[in-house]
Structure formats: structure tokens, C-alpha cells
Amino acid sequence: MFTLVRLVTFTLVAWPLAVVAADLYAGAPADAAAWLRWLGRAAGLVGFAWFLLAMALSARLPRFDLALGGLLSLWRMHHWLGAFSFVLLLMHPPLLALANVPAGPQAVLATLLPSLDAWTVWSGWAALLFMMLFLAPSFSFFGAPHYQRWKLLHRFSGAVLILALLHALALAGLLKPAAAGWVWGVLAAVTAAAFLWRLLLSRWLSRRQYRISRVNALAPRVVEITLEGPPLEYDPGQFVYFTPLDPSLPVGRGEEHPYSLVSAPHEPDLRIAIKELGDASAALMQVKEGTLATVEGPYGRFVPPQHEGAALWIGGGIGITPFVSVARAFTAQSASVDVHLVYCANDTSRAYYLAELEHIAARQPGFVVHPHYFAEQGALSASFLEGCTADYRQRVCYVCGPSGLLNLAETILTGEGVSRRHIHMEEFNLL
């Protein structure tokens, strides 16, 4: 099933390239103008196809993300496909206009800005302008994006889909030959379904309601929230999208944000840990017990569910959460593991899960916890890792934490000869 999803996705990414290459194979352009026309059409076609794919990938169906390596790698794919499609679609009008230079300035002008009744061209322009509007925050064209505004603007992708489809159907001859028409039709239908699912249907069909039964302050500006409600099937270390509904929240009520689960799958209740990082998470520090919230998920595949082989975990700050979930799951199993966890915190007061992790480590054979305090010991170093376990270079490494720690850990590990294949990072800044 997962192999099929992966195969279909990669085929669809390659498919428009094959279409434009086949066009070239059928007859090479005769002169420079014909080359420009071919490039312009190819840019439009490939750009539109990748736009559709990027949009279809954003459906965020729980568990389907695992087929493509977890939600984070799926988002990364969405981000790159979106960026490439945007660049290609920006090239599409100037290339077609330049292709008409030998035919004279009137033809150039009519390609770029035709008469007002040429709706097929204007729908393409409108699609491109809407695309600029909704992608401007994604690429920080006008300063750092505001999370909610960015999500709201991204809804304009629906308008882009309709306008671009009208433009492409009228001018690009997408329905010729019939087989190609079917691929475009299915791709556009799946994309439209993905958009509707994310915009409307997922609210009713995928989000499940929970009651906040406990709010536990772990440290200043960090809380652990316990949620009572329907059982959720998940793997330790996965995350969910959490939407608080507490009417007393000053900001962030009804807004969804991703948080790591810190509970283990065998526990009756869900638990998430939240650090104050923005307006919405700051408000959650005061969320009331007994209020309602919704949860959608699970997503992600950071730590594999089976613990075969030797592993090194490095967790920093709130990035300790996926490891807490996996460690709590250890308590429900009897098999021994081979895991060294380096818990990076600024000082003892910020190592909020340390006592529990050490408690689990005392009972779980093969699980060792090493606290590292930045204020006392300085930045994490190769010699510190050496002191934890001499064979750390041979271990599969999982790192989760702020970007500074991710970069540092990557530098240390690759510098010590650990293959990039064996370094897995979890970062949330894409979401």
C-alpha cells in the first residue's frame, strides 16, 4: 500500500517532464522563437502539474503521510514542489511573449496583455497574481510571516486551482490526447478533493473531540496537557494537530497547531507538552481544565516503532517530547533496548522530564539517560558524546530540538564520520 502511494507520487512528479520531453522528441523547434515557445509552454505545463501535486500533498490525511516518510518530509516535498512550480509559472508569460518577438511588437503585446475579452489569458494572469498573494508569506517576500495570516492566505490556492484550470483547458489543449486528458482530470479532481478535505471536511470527519482533564505546569512557560476522549491509535513519538476551544483563551481559540504526543500508546489518555513559543502557545499556559479541544492525527515518523539496533537520541528543550513518548512506551514492553539519550537543557530547572526519564531508565535494560547542561558545560561537543558512549559513531542518531541544537548536532556527528543516512532530525519550523 505504502509502496504504491510512493510509486504513484513519484510517477506524477516525473510525468509532466515526460510529456514536454515527448513533445520535443516529436519535433525539435526550428528556430529561437520556436524554442522560446516550447520553453514557455513547458514551463506552464510542468509548473501547473507540480502546483496540483503540491496542493494534493497538503491534504494531510492521518497515517497516509507515513508512506512518504512522515508529515515533515511530506511538507518538505510540498514546499519544494510549490517553489519550483511558482518559479516555472513566473517564467511562463515572459517566455511566451518573447517567443512572439519575430512576429512584431503587436503580437508581443497581445500575448502579455490581450484585449479584455480574451478571458482565457486573463484567467491565467489572475491565477498567477493569486499565487503571488498566497505564496508571499511562505517565502517571506514582505517580512516574517504571521502563522494564522499565512494559513488564511494559503486558502487562495483554491482560486488559483480554478482559474489556472480554466486557462490551461482553454489554451494548452490538456485534453489531447484522451489518455493525457484522463491523467489531468484525475489529478485535478484529487487536488480539488484534497483542498475541500482540508478546508471543510476534515473539521468534521477527522478532528476528534477531547476534554482537557489536567494542565500540569512542568516548568515556567512549559505545560503538559492531559486529554480525555476517544482512544487514538498512534506510535510513540508521533505528533497531532491540537485545537483548543476554551472560550476564555485571549488568542488562539479554534486555531490548530502541531504538538508532539508525550503519552505512550498504552496509556488511556493523550498527553501533549507545550512550550510558550508564540502568542497561541503562550495563551495555552492558562488553558482551563474541563474545557474542550479537538485533536487530528497522528502524524510523523521520527522514531521508528521498533527499536532494533543501537541508537543515540539527542533531545533539547521542548524537543525532548518525542523521546519522552517512546521512553514511556518502554514501560509497557519487556524487550531490552540499546538507547543512549542525551538530554540537553540550559540548567537543572529546565530539565523538566529528567526525573521521570531516569526513573524509566532504572527499570529498562539498555536505556541510559545523560543530562547535558548548557549553562555549566557549554555547548554540546564530540567529547561529551564520547563520554556518554564510546561507540556513538556507529549508532543511528535521532535529534530533536531548536534549530541551533540541530545544526550543532549535525556538525558534530558528520564531523565524526557518522553518515547522513544515520542522522534523523525533527524540526517544526516548516509547519
Next chain:
Amino acid sequence: MKRFMLICFAAFWSSVVSIWAYAVLATDGVADSVTEQRVISISPAELARHAGTDDCWMAIEGVVYDFTTYIPRHPAPPVVMTDWCGKDATQQYRTKGYGRPHSPAADALLPQYRVGVLEQSE
């Protein structure tokens, strides 16, 4: 990545504005020369005499054009045009043979190939 996207965004607008400015400035002269043309009446028999690939006239919407020099520049293979030399190609121009009209850019190309108007048969 963000920097690269911003550069693409800026490059797009500067190229679109440059191309537009070039086209607007260069169009002034062309428009004048087109409006100066006299109205020449061409009979269907006269049109039919220009039916070869080396001398190709066509009528579209009642106007006669000499496409001899344009045929090699046409995006589709020449045969889609040469079949219509010496004939009224209005329907073909409107549908391209599969129900899609020609682009506004194609419409803008027409005036420079104009040779006259087709005499209406009574």
C-alpha cells in the same frame, strides 16, 4: 531559498514591465502603417489564384491575408496552413480543427499580412 524566490519574483516583474514597455513603444509605428492601407477588394477567383505554398493567400472573417512569409513561422507544422491557401479559412482559424480558437497573439499578428477585403458573392 527565500532569497532565490525573491530574486525570481523581482526578475519576473522587471522582465514583464520591460517587455511591455518595448512592445508599447514599438507598436506605435506599426499601427500607423496598418491604418494607412487602402481598401482593396479581392474576388474569390483572385483569392483562389494564390493557392500555392510559395504564394499563399487566405480569407479570414472577410479579410484577405498573404501568409506566404508567415507559413514557416507558424507554431504547428506548415501542412495545417498550406491546405487552406487560396480558400476561406475562417472556420479553421476559429477552431484550429479541434474547437479551440487562435490566441489573442495570433489575432494581433493578422493586420501586418492583410492585402484586402474579400468581395461578397451576391
